[in-house]
Amino acid sequence: MTRAVSLKVSLVCTARDEADNIAALLDSMLAQRRLPDEIVINDCGSRDATAEIVRAYAARNPRVRLVAGGFNIPSGRNNAIAAASGELIACTDAGLMLDPDWLGRIVAPLELDQADLVGGFFQPDARSTFELALGATNYRTVDEIDPAGFLPFGKSMAFRKIVWQAVGGFPEWASHCEDLIFDMAIERAGFRRAFVPDALVLFRPRSSLRAFARQYFLYARGDGMAGLWPRRHALRYATYLALASLLAALARWPPARPVGVLALAVGVGVYTRAPYRRLWPRAAALPPRARLAALALPPIIRFVGDAAKMAGYPVGLLRRVRVRGE
Secondary structure (H helix, E strand, C coil): CCCCCCCCEEEEEEECCCCCCHHHHHHHHHCCCCCCCEEEEEECCCCCCHHHHHHHHHHHCCCEEEEECCCCHHHHHHHHHHHCCCCEEEECCCCEEECCCHHHHHHHHHHCCCCCEEEEEEEECCCCHHHHHHHHHHCCCHHHCCHHHCCCCCCCEEEEHHHHHHCCCCCCCCCCCHHHHHHHHHHHCCCCEEEEEEEEEEECCCCCHHHHHHHHHHHHHHHHHHCCCHHHHHHHHHHHHHHHHHHHHHHHCHHHHHHHHHHHHHHHHHHCHHHHHHHHHHHCCCCHHHHHHHHHHHHHHHHHHHHHHHHHHHHHHHHHHHHHHC
């Protein structure tokens, strides 16, 4: 039987202009049943009261420390980790809430010497009908995850500080997807990885289609810059090219329209099957009108997300080519 070894844990987060939610995150950090030995918040050039709020917490609680530095998320994370004194680093993001058992669960495999990098999970905390539909459409549930292939996200991960040092930290050239690049570097270096599905953080989905489209554009741009998932993106382009060809054929040959419309409806049904499976029980408590609105949204959300990704990915590829040419 493996016995856990208690190691010093630093809980880190980088933030910029998060005055409206940083207090809630700090409260959830300080409410952990397994308290961190220190909480290191990196202020990445905030123009609002974020730093002042963290300073007020630090004045009341010696566990909390404020540092400043960095120019984006990975550089801010690296600055926080460099300033941390713990052997184990637990990492999350601003705008989230931690389950009270999150820290204890996510560091357990490290203390049991079962892993060097641990991924926790995350759940949407919807506050509107749109956010409910977006959460169900775009975010998988635990039963849909393959633990062996799951790459930890920066919002819910823990690792040994020596692992961070060994791979050179988070890639500061990456404006997005830096956590996945970090994970892959750790995997290439031969370190062990574990998935703890009940180490949960709660996040609020984007509140509008416009904000969601911008988020997915930036994600795809980051994929392009990092050269990530080329087959996945190619398949998306191919699928929509086939759809456009089908619609063009239906416009030219009216007799085929009933069959074409049926094929299109079946395709949309297959594509949105998982979102509707998640959404149906969540929407049950909504008033009838709100429930209908929620059930109408998954196809729209899927299309907008795909369009944003198809716009963002080539922008990232172009930036990648330019950087390599400099």
